[in-house]
Amino acid sequence: MVDWIIYAVAGMVLYSIANIVWKYLSNSYTISMIGITEGLAVPVLVALAVFVVLMFATKQVSSINPVFVVLLFLVAALSIAGFGLFFYSLKFGKVAVVTAVMSLSTAVVAVLSFIFLGDRFSWRELLAMTLAIASVLVLALF
Secondary structure, three states: OOHHHHHHHHHHHHHHHHHHHHHHHHHHOOOOHHHHHHHHHHHHHHHHHHHHHHHHHOOOOOOOOHHHHHHHHHHHHHHHHHHHHHHHHHHHOOHHHHHHHHHOHHHHHHHHHHHHHOOOOOHHHHHHHHHHHHHHHHHHHO
């Protein structure tokens, strides 16, 4: 068995448990999407700044590349906003359905990688993504 599969399954299990806890938090406590996003933004951005400084201090990066730093902060900002929306959606939806909808990020990444990176997909991969989208639509709409 390939090591990455073990790590991916372990990550999926931990992420799934976290989703159940997030659902409990969203139902049990009054936290707005703005509050959770702001609450995450400060520590994430501070940690990101420390990470960048450490990369340069330990010479992991040979020179300061402003594009790298800007893209790193963009990833952090998009992740924080996405998580805030995810948390807010848990307040109103079933955790299994909300998580299923969020899992469609794989299909969105595939479309974006096709457009921006030139990735190509086999008919089996396209069929799998189509079935995933169809199954989530059935869960969400019916």
